[in-house]
Amino acid sequence: SAVISQKPSRDICQRGTSLTIQCQVDSQVTMMFWYRQQPGQSLTLIATANQGSEATYESGFVIDKFPISRPNLTFSTLTVSNMSPEDSSIYLCSVEGRGTTEAFFGQGTRLTVV
Amino acid sequence: GEDVEQSLFLSVREGDSSVINCTYTDSSSTYLYWYKQEPGAGLQLLTYIFSNMDMKQDQRLTVLLNKKDKHLSLRIADTQTGDSAIYFCAEITDKLIFGTGTRLQVFP
Secondary structure, eight states: OOOEEEEOSEEEEOTTOOEEEEEEESSOOSEEEEEEEOTTSOEEEEEEEETTSOOEEOTTOOTTTSOEEEEETTEEEEEEOSOOGGGOEEEEEEEEOTTSOOEEEOOOEEEEEO | OOOEEEOSEEEEETTSOEEEEEEEOOTTOOEEEEEEEOTTOOEEEEEEEETTOSEEEETTEEEEEETTTTEEEEEESSOOGGGOEEEEEEEESSSEEEOOOEEEEEEO
């Protein structure tokens, strides 16, 4: 299995500001994924982050709003830009397990925008 | 289209069995998963089943897959209060698609 650490675990932010969420994995992984879980809802994939290339965004998500970095095989960041209350969600980082199709998740970042 | 449905709530008495159901739409899914999310925590993978299997048992957990009806279930035997959480099923094609989640409440 993979151990994933996310920081911060929670934050309360003013509208119009930006927050960068960090995801650190204890092993090298090819693909990292960022999900959003809006209150009371399921998980929605925001983007797939591959090392050495631009992230691939799902429909409804754009790079200007959710820029992603992937500087190496163990680390990624997701920035939530120009936040509004509608961005209040849990943001989760995920990786695929080696040699399996399991997906492992960080503990999530609970974001509240006021 | 991709759509994974679950009932929203399930309430059971401690010691009874819980059965959480899930329906999915993409028949090309290779694996199907069950995740558990406890309050304030991320997702924990509970178990998964390969699409060519009908059943998988892992201690108190039993997964049943009816591929013809695209129906997946998770049975938790001897449900405990620590099992109270939200349970998500998920299918994988080119990406993970999560169900809507079922909130399981276990009462004494």
